[in-house]
Amino acid sequence: MSMPFGYASPEQIMRDRAEYARKGIARGRSVVVMQYADGILFVAPNPSKALHKISEIYDRIGFAAVGRYNEFESLRLAGIRYADINGYTYNRSDVTGRGLANLYAQQLGMIFTESIKSLEVEIVVAEVGEEPGRDQIYRLTFDGSVFDEQGMAVIGGQADAVGGRLKERYSEGLPLAQALDAALFALTEPGGERPAPTQLEVAILDRNREHRKFLRLTGPRLQRVLDETAPPAPPAEPAPAPAPETGPPIGPEGEIDTGSGE
Amino acid sequence: MNNLFTNTGSSSFTEFLGAYAPDLLPTRAQALAAPVGDQIPHATTIVAATCAGGVVMAGDRRATSGNMISQRDIEKVFRTDDYSCIGIAGTASTGIEVARLYRVELEHYEKMEGRSLSTEGKANRLATMIRGNLAMAMQGLVVVPLFAAYDPDRDAGRIFGYDVGGGPYEQRQYHTIGSGSIFARGSLKKLYRENASAEDTVVTCLQALYDAADDDSATGGPDVTRKIWPVVAVINSDGFRRLSDEEVAEYVQGILDARMTDPDGPTAPLR
Numbered sequence: 001m002s003m004p005f006g007y008a009s010p011e012q013i014m015r016d017r018a019e020y021a022r023k024g025i026a027r028g029r030s031v032v033v034m035q036y037a038d039g040i041l042f043v044a045p046n047p048s049k050a051l052h053k054i055s056e057i058y059d060r061i062g063f064a065a066v067g068r069y070n071e072f073e074s075l076r077l078a079g080i081r082y083a084d085i086n087g088y089t090y091n092r093s094d095v096t097g098r099g100l101a102n103l104y105a106q107q108l109g110m111i112f113t114e115s116i117k118s119l120e121v122e123i124v125v126a127e128v129g130e131e132p133g134r135d136q137i138y139r140l141t142f143d144g145s146v147f148d149e150q151g152m153a154v155i156g157g158q159a160d161a162v163g164g165r166l167k168e169r170y171s172e173g174l175p176l177a178q179a180l181d182a183a184l185f186a187l188t189e190p191g192g193e194r195p196a197p198t199q200l201e202v203a204i205l206d207r208n209r210e211h212r213k214f215l216r217l218t219g220p221r222l223q224r225v226l227d228e229t230a231p232p233a234p235p236a237e238p239a240p241a242p243a244p245e246t247g248p249p250i251g252p253e254g255e256i257d258t259g260s261g262e
Numbered sequence: 263m264n265n266l267f268t269n270t271g272s273s274s275f276t277e278f279l280g281a282y283a284p285d286l287l288p289t290r291a292q293a294l295a296a297p298v299g300d301q302i303p304h305a306t307t308i309v310a311a312t313c314a315g316g317v318v319m320a321g322d323r324r325a326t327s328g329n330m331i332s333q334r335d336i337e338k339v340f341r342t343d344d345y346s347c348i349g350i351a352g353t354a355s356t357g358i359e360v361a362r363l364y365r366v367e368l369e370h371y372e373k374m375e376g377r378s379l380s381t382e383g384k385a386n387r388l389a390t391m392i393r394g395n396l397a398m399a400m401q402g403l404v405v406v407p408l409f410a411a412y413d414p415d416r417d418a419g420r421i422f423g424y425d426v427g428g429g430p431y432e433q434r435q436y437h438t439i440g441s442g443s444i445f446a447r448g449s450l451k452k453l454y455r456e457n458a459s460a461e462d463t464v465v466t467c468l469q470a471l472y473d474a475a476d477d478d479s480a481t482g483g484p485d486v487t488r489k490i491w492p493v494v495a496v497i498n499s500d501g502f503r504r505l506s507d508e509e510v511a512e513y514v515q516g517i518l519d520a521r522m523t524d525p526d527g528p529t530a531p532l533r
Contacts, residue, residue, distance in 0.1 A: 056373055078267040080373045081282075084275055085266075088366050089286060107267060211341075212369075 017118045021142040024120030028066040030156035031124070032166060032186055033149075035135055036179035039128040039205045039213065043183040046201040054203045056214035058083035058095045060128050062205050066156035067121035067142075075104060075123060097127030101138040101146055109144025118142050122155040128205035128213050132173065154186070162186045176204070177228035197222050275370035276363060276391060288359040289394045300402075303332040305357055307442035307474045307481040308339065308349030310410045310421045311454055312435055313463035316498030317410045317419025320467040321349050322442070322475060323490050324482030334485060339493040343368045344501040346384055346411035351440030352404040356395065360405055364388060381413040385422040385430040393428035408439045412497045419497060442474030442481035449473035452530035460496050464505070468492060468513055469527055484514045 008016075031044040031053055042054040042064050053072075054064045057079045065072035082103055087095045104123060112118040119142050127136045137149040147153075152170055154163040169182035180202065188194045202217040202225075209215065217225060265282060279286055303325040310319040325333040339349045340361040348364060350357030367387060372378050379387065388409055395405055409422040409430065422430040423437045436454050438446040449470040455462065471492050475483035484491055491510040496503050505513075521527055 050376070052376065055376075074267065077374060080370065081266045081278060084366050084370050084373075085279065085282065085286075088275075088279070088363065089283070103266075 017112065018143060021112075021118045021120050025067045025122050025142065025155075026157045028156050030154055030158050030162040030187060031064045031066050032152070032154050032162065032183040033062075033064050033124045033126055033137055034152035034166065034170060034179060034183060035132060035137070035172070036204075037132075037173045037175050039207045040126045040135055040137065041176065041179050041183065042126070042201075042203045042205075043180065043187065044201040045187055045195045045199055047199045052201060054201050054216075056203075056212065057100065057125070058087060059092055059211065060205065060213050061095065061097050061100060062126050062128075062203065062214055063123065064126070064155070065121055065123040068119070071119045072121040072123060075107070075119075075121065078107070079104065079125075097125050097136045097138060101125045101140060104140050105144045105146045107144075108140060108142060112143040122159075124149075124153050124155055126153075126205060128207045130207065161189075165190075177225050180225055181229040197226060273371045273374040274387075275367045278370075279363075287394075288356055288363060288391075289398065300328045302403075303327050303336075303354040304480065305336060305338045305351050305354045305440065307438065307440035307446055307471060307478065308351055308408045309438045309443075309446045309450060309467045309470045309474075310349065310408055310433075310436060311450060311463050311467055312419040312421060313460045313496075313498075314457045315417060315419070316412050316460055316496060317421060318460060318463045318467050318494065318496050319347055319349055319408070319410045320464070320471055320492050320494045322471050322482045322492050323485070324480065325354050326480045329479075331482075334482065334488065335490045337493055339495050339504075340365065341495070341502045341504065342384075343372070343378065345378075345414070345497060346381075346409065347495050347497060347502055348388070349408040349410075349439065350405060351408070351443075352399075352406050353402075356398065356403050357405045357407070360391060360395070360407065364391060367391075381411050381415070381420055384411060385409055385432070388422070389424060389428040389430045392424050392426070396427055399426040406439050408437060410495075410497060412499065412501075414499070417499065438470070438474075440474075440481070442471075442478035445477045445481075446470040446474040449527070453528065460498065464494055464496065464513055465517070467494065468510075468517055472517060472521070473527060484518070486518070 029045045033042050042062060044053040046053050051069060055076055057063045063076055063079060079100055082100060083095045108119060121142060123140050125138045129135050137153050139147040139149050139153045139155060152166055154166060166182060166186035169185050184194050202222055204215050204217060205213045206215055207213060305325050306322060308321040310317060319339055321338040323335050324331060325336040336354060339347060342348050342365045348361050350361055368379060368384060388407060392407060404426055406426060407424055411420055413420050421433040421437050423433050424430055436450045453466045453469055472483060475481040491507055491514055494505040494510050
């Protein structure tokens with residue numbers, strides 16, 4: 001049987017698309033989503049104050065994503081529309097993380113099979129419950145697969161390595177400061193330096209908050225949480241002389257992560 | 263479902279709803295055969311007054327249908343976001359729907375854009391929504407809101423009034439809406455003190471509601487036997503806070519005790 005010119009088998013097409021998406025996602029840095037004593041913690045190394053990787057979807061639902069910014073941003077906006085329209089049509093308690101994860105799974109799956117290019121994104125939908133047992137963390141991949149994660153989820157470039165390090169430190173019901181410490185430990189390569197607070201995007205879904213549970217931790221608030229687990233200051237040394245030859249820092253070291261995964 | 267993903271219009275929830283599910287908008291396109299204004303529940307008096315670093319809003323709990331009391335414990339003051347609230351007077355059903363939609367509207371914008379609307383932006387948005395109800399208002403389904411917010415840029419409370427055609431009209435110091443508003447406004451005029459503490463302003467607002475209930479049959483006074491108290495909200499830099507029933511009961515008890523000897527309440531100095 002002769003093959004038409006340019007024929008590629010469906011298996012080949014799917015493999016190529018998956019390969020393409022994986023490469024795109026692997027370029028971005030990882031994001032950690034994990035349970036802590038009062039809810040769910042999101043941590044992402046992200047120097048941008050405007051381009052968020054973590055966001056509020058609804059009262060109890062948060063969203064985290066890695067990959068191509070414009071793609072996960074349009075998923076985020078669709079999620080907000082979905083949540084708001086359902087909450088308005090029925091009741092605020094009728095908007096669930098499961099429903100949202102299903103919506104995303106359908107959209108991602110459809111694009112993966114029908115479009116030339118699949119979305120280069122990996123996302124987490126997390127919902128905080130009344131008690132820790134009812135917290136839910138869903139991880140969705142570019143092909144529309146949904147994983148119901150227990151306790152923690154890691155997405156993005158070095159997901160396996162970061163996940164491995166997170167497992168070392170993770171335990172159920174960690175207080176916020178310890179949980180953040182564990183997340184930063186996981187996100188830092190062994191021997192590497194932890195990202196500065198200004199290079200971090202941190203948010204929580206706190207089950208004890210009223211109305212909307214989502215809260216971004218920034219500035220002094222984030223610093224206070226970080227200080228709780230900071231190693232005790234080294235014994236007082238003579239005041240370090242300011243190094244005259246190094247000027248004031250003019251920008252973060254290394255490549256700036258724009259959130260676009262580029 | 264698909265235009266959830268493809269809609270790239272503005273960050274307004276109302277606009278999106280109008281395209282996606284117009285049936286859910288409070289505005290109704292059909293004309294009514296006859297005005298029904300008298301037969302369906304009406305919400306009545308709301309008062310708001312600014313205080314030092316914030317604003318207080320209070321509403322009575324009565325809804326009436328014509329001469330009948332249709333509900334004794336209706337709530338007419340709603341939190342719309344962390345720094346604002348809305349009180350409604352007029353047709354209760356439409357008003358509640360508008361308040362609910364308005365809350366989603368503010369939140370939707372905040373989540374889509376990653377920032378809150380400015381206080382003027384919030385006030386203008388509400389004006390458009392009220393204007394959308396004009397055709398219904400002409401047939402008796404009138405809704406008039408009162409909007410109060412803490413403005414972080416000015417570190418002060420602000421109050422905006424509306425009419426059936428929209429608005430907003432920014433009000434200095436205090437404003438009242440609803441059937442008992444005339445009496446409440448007279449009372450506020452004499453009792454309002456600029457830059458008073460939030461506690462004192464709560465008393466002022468409760469006195470105004472009491473005076474409104476005294477002279478307007480559609481405004482409910484505090485129901486001591488059933489323990490139904492006015493809804494009181496305070497908004498300042500800490501955000502929106504609705505006073506608990508116990509707190510309001512204490513304020514109301516103080517007012518009732520004083521009125522036992524002086525039924526018309528406190529008097530303003532003559533000069």
